[in-house]
Amino acid sequence: MNEQIKREESVHGEHWSTLHGGYFSDPVVAAPLIRKVQEIADKSRVDTIVDLGGGTGSLLSLLRAEGVDPGVSLVNLEASDIQLGAARRAGLSCVRGSVDSFSRHDVGHEEGHFLFMMRSVLHYLGKYGLRRALRNLRTQTRPGEVFVHQTASFRHQQDADCLNELYQIMRTPKWYPTVDFLRECLRDEEWQVLEVLPGLPLSLTNEELMQRYDLSPTEILRISDQLSQKPLLSEAVFKRTDNGFCAFLHYWIYVCTPAISDKSDSGRVSPIVV
Numbered sequence: 001m002n003e004q005i006k007r008e009e010s011v012h013g014e015h016w017s018t019l020h021g022g023y024f025s026d027p028v029v030a031a032p033l034i035r036k037v038q039e040i041a042d043k044s045r046v047d048t049i050v051d052l053g054g055g056t057g058s059l060l061s062l063l064r065a066e067g068v069d070p071g072v073s074l075v076n077l078e079a080s081d082i083q084l085g086a087a088r089r090a091g092l093s094c095v096r097g098s099v100d101s102f103s104r105h106d107v108g109h110e111e112g113h114f115l116f117m118m119r120s121v122l123h124y125l126g127k128y129g130l131r132r133a134l135r136n137l138r139t140q141t142r143p144g145e146v147f148v149h150q151t152a153s154f155r156h157q158q159d160a161d162c163l164n165e166l167y168q169i170m171r172t173p174k175w176y177p178t179v180d181f182l183r184e185c186l187r188d189e190e191w192q193v194l195e196v197l198p199g200l201p202l203s204l205t206n207e208e209l210m211q212r213y214d215l216s217p218t219e220i221l222r223i224s225d226q227l228s229q230k231p232l233l234s235e236a237v238f239k240r241t242d243n244g245f246c247a248f249l250h251y252w253i254y255v256c257t258p259a260i261s262d263k264s265d266s267g268r269v270s271p272i273v274v
Ligand SMILES: C[S@@+](CC[C@H](N)C(=O)[O-])C[C@H]1O[C@@H](n2cnc3c(N)ncnc32)[C@H](O)[C@@H]1O
Pocket: 002, 005, 024, 052, 053, 054, 055, 056, 057, 058, 059, 077, 078, 079, 080, 083, 097, 098, 099, 100, 118, 119, 120, 121, 124, 125
């Protein structure tokens, strides 16, 4: 198992739903993504919805509760056994696998029409693994299928830099792109980005980061001193508090489909923009 996932086992399982103010189990937070997935599923006669890095299965459980067509298979693909255990107890179909190496054959009937969804997973792949995951997913997606993902990403470079510095100090390789950089990576890996919609932000408090990343009170104060001095930093991203700091992850929902390539022109791939 990936070292990063192993390190987080203390917050996995049933405890996960209360983490970060209950962000990952809150139906209000999930609503924009769930609505978008339902809209696409209704329009395109989907056979299988795969939640990539679906954790304990809260998004799929919400979709099921919202009354997604019972003929549609819901599959949670996850790398953590503890998260998979919780998802199975919630009655979901689960597959153990990694987003950067799974194949569609692992998650359903190959000939069916798939919809891939994902929330808050791409940053686990790190700066250098991001493209590999987008490429693998692209090779597993057929023309006309959709990949909808809600990914922490920042409009301004200085904000992404601040969060990346924070995660580096916390000794984790997680990495956050800017919205522009992520769009560029998606384009390079032959995705067409149809829409980018705002999601709700997640607040990261001292207490939770100390538990999740095993930080001492001294480290918290050092982070607070170091990052609050960064120029042009928005309080919507990082702010000092009486006992340390609070940082915020900003989420955007990207609706993507395979770019239609025209390889007749000396092998060059040109996306068709509709
Ligand atoms: C922040 S949690 C989000 C869980 C879920 N997507 C949600 O929004 O409720 C990220 C999840 O991605 C999983 N994960 C991280 N890297 C992964 C990978 N390479 N393949 C599959 N799952 C991965 C983690 O184990 C974790 O459950």
